[in-house]
Amino acid sequence: MESNVRNVAVVGVGQTAFGKFLDRSLKGLGAEAIAGALDDAGARAADVQAVFAANAIAGLITGQEMVRGQVVLTATGIEGVPVVNVENACAGGATALHLSWMAVASGQVDVALAFGAEKMAHEDKRKPVLAIATAMDVEEPIDVDSPSPFMSHYASRIRRYMSDTGATATDFAMVATKAQRNGALNDLAQYGDASITPEDILRARSVADPLTVPMCSPIGDGAAAVLLVAQDALNRFPDAQPLYIRASVLVSGSDPDGGGAGAIERAARAAYDQAGVGPEDLDLVELHDANAASEVMRYESLGLAAAGDGPKLVRTGTTARDGELPVNPSGGLIARGHPVGATGCAQIYELATQLRGRAGARQVATPRVALAENGGGWVRGDVAADAVHILTT
């Protein structure tokens, strides 16, 4: 069914620093990331023909609902073009990217912009936590007494994974340590600590056994943007260093065929099919480490490790920055940060920066094929939305 699809390239990426910026607006953050992506591509605002904007909780945090993308664009010079505001919980950024890809691949437009922006930090610290809990079915009961309903929900699945595979809290602490050490090399990361140890991680305050605070993605603000162009229109941006999107897949949870494969696994399989590559071809991965355990579990869902072998990748250092298959060299959600709607585009920022060899101190060895996985929400016992993109030089 995809015979009509055109090749699509990433020509520009932009990202703000991630962190807690009580004095910055959604508009200012979004506009900075967009300006960065345009500048990176050598593009002007007038080159953009369609915009897909992701945000998750501005309605609950800043009061801005419904036209969040258009409001951000007032600060960018981009106007008059179709704007679609998308939401898919923590996978909103990759959903916007997927639709931008679809708009270009299908020939609707030649140049599309995806961006995600999020303001989460709030003087009332409960507010973002409760807002994030709306990524589940709010008509179903949740543990509202938990300090983090989402993490508490994750924790029971994690304990089952530990008993099934022998994964230990120390494995998760090693993942969190990797995240902090990578984050320390990333100027845009919210956190980073080059000298932290797994023991420090294990000793930290507990969120929900086995997770401690530094094993979980933080509350933060930030924005990221990606400019896409049809391969046959690349001559409009002669100064850009293009990267190619080989796969763009979005799925939602629950397997219609009852085969038991979860959303992440199905998204990954479809993406490998679309790209004509397998996990063994990957040089670099940015995945959705909502917490350190979910990174290990995703090694298996994405086919990077066989079933039950997730912890081995940690113990052997395979996914370290200087390992065989670096995962989350940006610091991932845990250290780079996770301003919800921005994450999917921030992952592409990192892949593009690495594939171009411009990642400085955190550069991984000459990557050519890279994968990003961004998941969000929890409905019907599975991830509500999961998107996988594969990029190549």
Place this chain on the structure above:
Amino acid sequence: MESNVRNVAVVGVGQTAFGKFLDRSLKGLGAEAIAGALDDAGARAADVQAVFAANAIAGLITGQEMVRGQVVLTATGIEGVPVVNVENACAGGATALHLSWMAVASGQVDVALAFGAEKMAHEDKRKPVLAIATAMDVEEPIDVDSPSPFMSHYASRIRRYMSDTGATATDFAMVATKAQRNGALNDLAQYGDASITPEDILRARSVADPLTVPMCSPIGDGAAAVLLVAQDALNRFPDAQPLYIRASVLVSGSDPDGGGAGAIERAARAAYDQAGVGPEDLDLVELHDANAASEVMRYESLGLAAAGDGPKLVRTGTTARDGELPVNPSGGLIARGHPVGATGCAQIYELATQLRGRAGARQVATPRVALAENGGGWVRGDVAADAVHILTT
């Protein structure tokens, strides 16, 4: 750029009754509309390959953000397929439809479902009014003392239109009367009054001069759904009575070329181009009458009347149900109701019902070409998002 586009048909439409249903959930309303659309097409849940879901203010009214579509789908049997949650203020429904069309037209999928669902009614009546006000840039000052910030904002533009064209409050009262009389013939309409007169409308409580309460779209709950299929896959639904989408256009406000054309006018022009028809070819229109005056102004923006001639279409009865070009035979936003995210799909429900000759007492004479226009939000002095669709038998 659209050489790759496949023809797309509407094969199923569904709509709930619109009204104030404090005891009904977003999930129940959405599921009813979706079941109606599947049933209408002779389709099963497993036939649906992608879903685009529109909702505007559930986050502020019910607390459900981020994965609203997935939550509604739990009550439908549709699972595992890509789900995108879209928002574009009052144009969310048509935005979901546009993306569904894009997914099918581009060959990404053969069968896509667009739906919009909205719960607005709340025990605290201020809540939906303030929620709707988030369709503007919340960082800009608004008249929070107004009983309806949005209508108050409209009112100043309306007064300028009146002084430019000679339109009178009586013209607007006649539009509202038409809406109520049409609504009286529509079982799914929130309001309808076969015996109301323009004098009744003028005597009603003022919202913001010249608008009175029955000239404005009400707060309400409801859902609508549209099932789309590629023309070359129509054989999957042998019992369906297909209608063809000749144009699907989405734009946002502000003219990039500085030519002064507003979003509605640009969307209409592009849709006429795409469909290869002009306003003179239309047999039927459902347009976004957020209030009675905006219907008259839209006659001009959509090219149904020359500049300044909007009021003539009212005075001559041209747009009455039995007139030359019936507009809003459903009762429109004013009488059928305007559960924000649902409206764009409800307009298509009406066009399809009329084009198939199944509208019963409100049937207009043998229509073949019909247009729907759905607008939303207000940013940078223009409609933030406007979508136009043209359907034919």
